[in-house]
Amino acid sequence: MTPTQKWPEQGWALLQLLLVASFSQAEEPVCMHKGDSENAPLSEDGDIMLGGILSFHSSWKDRQETYKHKPLPLECASLNFRDFQFAQAMIFAIEEINNSTELLPGISLGYKMYDTCGSVSRSVRVALALANDNEVVSAESETPCTRPAQVQAIMGDTSSSPCMAIATVIGPFHIPMISHFATCACLSDKTKYPSFLRTIPSDYYQSRALAQLVKHFGWTWVGAIRTNDDYGNNGMATFTEAAQQLGICLEYSVSFFRTDPPNKIRKTIDIVKASTSKVIVAFLSHMDMDVLIHVLSYYNLTGYQWVGSEGWIIDSQTAERDQHHILDGAIGLAIQKAHVSGMREFILDVKPLNKSGNKLFTEFWESLFSCKFNQSNSSAENQRECTGHEDLSELQHGFTDMSLMPIFNNVYKGVYAVAHALHNILGCNETCNYKMQLDPFTILQHTRNVHFKTKEGDEVYFNENGDPPANYEIVNWQPTERGIVDFVTVGRYDASLPADKQLSLQDKPLIWGQNLKKVPVSVCSEKCSPGTRKVLQKGKPVCCYDCIRCAEGEISNTTDSITCVRCHPEFWSNERRDACVKKESEFLSYEEIMGALLTAASLFGTCMTAVVALIFFRHRKTPIVRANNSELSFLLLFSLTLCFLCSLTFIGRPSEWSCMLRHTAFGITFVLCISCVLGKTMVVVMAFRASLPGSNVMKWFGPTQQRLSVLVFTLIQVLICILWLTISPPFPFKNFQVIKNKIILECALGSTLGFWAVLGYIGVLATFCFILAFLARKLPDNFNEAKFITFSMLIFCAVWITFIPAYVSSPGKFSVAVEIFAILASSFGLLICIFIPKCYIILRRPEKNTKKHVMAKGLTK
Template sequence: CHPLLLVVSFSQAEDLVCRERGDPENPQLSKDGDVILGGIFSFHSSWKIRQETYMHKPLPLECISLNFREFQFAQAMIFAIEEINNNIDLLPGISLGYKMYASCGSIARSVRVALSLTNGNEVVSAPTEAPCTRPAQVQAIIGGSSSSTSMAIATVIGPIHIPLISHYATCACLSDKTKYPSFLRTIPSDYYQSQALAQLVKHFGWTWVGAIRTNDDYGNNGMATFTETAQQLGICLEYSVAFFRTDSSDKIKNIINIIKASTSKVIVAFLAVTDMNVLLQTLSHHNVTGYQWVGSESWMIDSQTTEKDIHHILDGAIGLSIPKAHVSGMREFILDVKTLNSTSNKMFTEFWETLFNCKFKQSNSSAENQRECTGHEDLTGVKNSYTDMSLMPIFNNVYKAVYAVAHALHGILGCNETCNYNVQLDPLTILQHMRKINFKTKEGDEVYFNENGDPAAKYEIINWQPTENGIVDFVTVGLYDASLPADKQLSLQLESVIWAQNSKQVPVSVCSEKCPPGTRKFLQKGKPVCCYDCVRCAEGEISNITDSITCERCHPESWSNDRRDACVKKEAEFLSYEEIMGVLLTVAALFGTCMTAVVAAIFFTYRITPIVRANNSELSFLLLFSLTLCFLCSLTFIGRPSEWSCMLRHTAFGITFVLCISCVLGKTIVVLMAFRATLPGSNVMKWFWPAQQRLSVVAFTLIQVVICMLWLTISPPFPFKNFTQFKDKIILECALGSAVGFWAVLGYIGLLAKLITISMLIFCAVWITFIPAYVSSPGKFSVAVEIFAILASSFGLLICTFIPKCYIILLKPEKNTKKNMMGKGASKSF
């Protein structure tokens, strides 16, 4: 006897006895057997509310609202026990009995009847050594049908290790073995159901949803797991509200107003079927339609919801259900209600009258105009929730729970052909064996419990499809199997799905439309992460996926296209021979080369004439040769830069241009020496004969060669990809390497040009203006400026030095005389 409910008292005969305090509880269904199993079912879904005055002892709870579903569960348990008792292979020679109590859906009453199952009601004599202790009345309990009820029962019987096997309690909290050590179940935990619902919502792209839950352990814990998983998957809840079926109409009406004011078109309902029915009535009254409902297994396949004329509100609903099951013989057994024909029992009188819509003569039923019950009524033609077998998967769970206990007993008793009757049964041993069982039912279902007392989690995806006769058809459109890898757990066949308002198109429920490639999300201030604006990626950045959070910067050699959804290779820009500018500069360079060749030909033809001889023909021809090289070296600046062209272009120009100026300088020095030689006692000309002139040209040029060699050795020019000057182009240019070397080459040219008036003028006019133009010109234009400077310098020297002489040779031959050369023209020769 349990010490909490029993007291030790002495009778007049001073006998020590155990008595239960309070009114005894009698089972609604019972049968004797060698081993007794307990059952707790809510045969009624509610009870009458009384205002207690506490002036007298409160009356027992009066149950109302008969619940046919719970009778079906009880019948499933009886069917399993009868089948085991008739099975010679399982528990041979051992008969199972049962005691089933009604909980009325009350947690307090559930605890009370659980203790009654544990203790029993009879008065027991207690030995002096151990007063009020004896084995438990039942070895295991099947039930309850809700999570809150099961939590209360498991909390009470857990310390005494009596197994509680539930067929319908799904709260994930019951997997905590520290709180509920003796709890087992044959229905999956809501932890998996909540994850499955979140994945289902994510699969259809619904990122903006509303949520409604039953305000009890089932709804609150299930919705908490759903919310957590949904957030991880990028789903936002616009609202999350809770209610209980006994709440005031104002509170439920407030929920309706929240739904109407929302912008989300999908509602996730984690509701018990009784709460769903209450909500459905209110939704119909306020004409709330057009929403896509996503449901938990509690109401998705329960025909009680579809019996009402207002179920069209839920047409197109999609959700989870326990996989379909078939237990041969169970349907027929449940529908054989003759075994329940017991008019002496008040509850079964009520059951019979409600089932057949009649009343017995002695019944206290207040209904009028009802036919009289005969007790021999037939279910043929009767259509109500009792004749509906849509919850066969749950009946199967009850069936498997009974068989789990039987297999544990079979192992403990060492049953083979016979069982060991001498083994003393105790709940702890049964619980330990039940945790290890693994068997298959006659239908092939595998039954086992994991470390948390839970079975494998599998769900069917169900779609509510209305038919022409107004009946809802539950169509299986997919499967969720938690034992598979994450990417394969959810499988769907959506071709036959009917959505809300009989639509074939998947509804859209988002706070913000998807951001297309080329844009990124920009969160709206003060709103959930699912509410955002789409901002176009900046130049040089892309996003190539939908709903990108950030834009990625392109590689330096690439640039974003106009749509900002792909990086395209930047156009490589350099001064080429194919473009007009390159062609013009090439033509100018070749024209200068040809012009120089023509001048050289004229000078060679008239080499014996005074004007050619007077201009030092050897240096003149060397100058013309160097000018030819100057014109030709400008061509090295055109075309794709390479390692060799970069080193060649600046050094070739620097050396050839110095050669030009050296020749001019040599001729100038000859003239100056000639003038000084006319002075009395002057003997300078002997120091500047042709050999010395050639040596001076070589010396001046050799200095530039040394400068260029040092430049190429220390830090030579090299090909360089300039990514910074233009955003969408790559400028292929030659980096100077050592800037000192570049300016040393130009500085040396300037130094030599300073010694010659005409060269200095040309150099200053061209190269002083070249520097700012070169620095400020973008990309290939800087190269063009440099080529232009080279050509201008070369043309300047060519024209200023040789064109006047060619003019005299060709057009003024009368002036090409020694006399004229020795006269005033001699001073103007250079």
């Protein structure tokens, strides 16, 4: 988790790699030591040696090189107590194995641990020292270049960037390298880093787990701060990808490094201050977080909910430095808690490190107890003198903090993984095969394939990428009354489970930023309620949107719907647009006013026709009734009755039978009616011609011919209707188009040609009848029926001519009402114009109901 150093450091590493490559290609039969030797600050001899690469110091002293002489070795500074803990954990595992009779019996493990001072180039240098041996030989001595590696495996480094450089260099040597804290997902690439293994999960899983955690709490608008190194940049890139897949947007993503110049840090602070997101995902190392806390405190940036990576989320030193409680309520992922019996006591027992009286222990002890030994070169005169017997148990110091026990356990498991691989290679049972030549590649292969359980029950194995299974704890920072942060485990993340079960939260109370008791809200736009849909705001991320109400006939019944769903044609959206409701069916019914009025008009016309027929029947022997064939008059009255009654078939819910009946009944009854009128008109015309001298035309148009003509005209319409019903009859139809929120129940015509053929035939007969009546309107009879027929046909044609555009343009049930009105209007026109004048004479002017008056010429009054 330690950040990468500047590019010049990596340049040195590359230079050294090129030198190694050039030496490996040389054809010299001997190898000679070049450059300064490296001394291992901590070492112990053994039958098989393990290497350790740790940062006992976190930085080094800057020097201005003149390039006039060879640069001096790197002078380290800033003692790093963490890596002392890691070193103790490694030594603890080695001694435990050496004391075991079951693992590597009779074989002792030794170690050499080097200090990198946080420098990438120095990390490469000490890795080469471990791989190539570090003995100083004289120029005259000849040393074979094919010597075995000094160590059989390397433990470390603590951070990702040095591990990438080291793994690149020692990869061709196939020396296993096992890191306990380098999490960059890039290190899983076995084509680049074939000998790299680790006992901590890859950030590939952590980044996705963080994205799922953010999504779980409904935070879709977050900011992101990352360490500007391989750990932070790669981890944040994976998080960003996973967040986008889950619908999370990053308002900003900025890099931060503890050595950044003030103007760059100020720009980062300005970005955070200007943001609207209230959640910050921090993919930072603990050292960068320490610096960031100081900066945030200076600018008084509080009120944010922090989501942390395992690099700092359980770091007690970070919590101690958070004096302004900026990180209170933080939540994030941590390596699973672990306990290794005896390790805590061993780590705190540091006196054995002073076996050789090395300078590192002296510096460590003086820094730990703020004192100085007599032999120390410390210039501080006010410091007390170290005795070497100070009691560590009473000391409150970062070194005594055991919160990083999960990482110590990772070191412990790494050492045991190598030990189990060696145990398998050497064929150890009660004894081991001491004579077997150890090959780094064989050790690497066996280490990859180990599968065992530690004494605490932890299962240890590596996948094909050299990574362990990804299991995390979800930790919440909960401040106590004493002002100390309590790292409370509130959930788990297990990458081996199905996607919907990987993240699980326990039923524990959570503390949020600013000691809130409820989950803070961090969204760019509020959720769109049901009945609306999201519309993206131009030029902004997908999390920023407006909520637009669904259109008529469409609904959304979920929150944050991106689309509105159109209702089924038989349904319509309600007022809130969140549910589809059944459309109201509309048809011309008897219950509504219009249907009732038309029904009343139809029945009135039927009754009126019946009354006229009764009057005619009672006065059937009078001249005015007998004139123009009383038989046709009664047939006409009968057909008019049917016309009035057929209008009733248009009222009510359409059915299959009513649809077929209404149009055919209408067509046949009206043809019967017009045929009777046409017959009466022809009688008038023929009667006039028959009165001319020498005319015998009436014998060709007697009663029989009249009946036959009516029958023939009607049968033609019947034939048309039969063809219509046979080919494509009318049928009930649900019309969804006329009125959007209603279903119009109507009768579809089936064959449009059939419908217009029926109407056309009626129109032809009516037109022909009108022409004949019009020509006979001025015949010199006193009671010329042709005048009334002309007027009735004029009304009839006018009604049906106006019916066509009115019918076509009327919506829904109104088109049915128009058709009924046309039927009733034309029927009333025929009834009133033809029969009412006669009824008036019969009832009110009986003196005119005589043969003499009827036969009188038109000029006679």
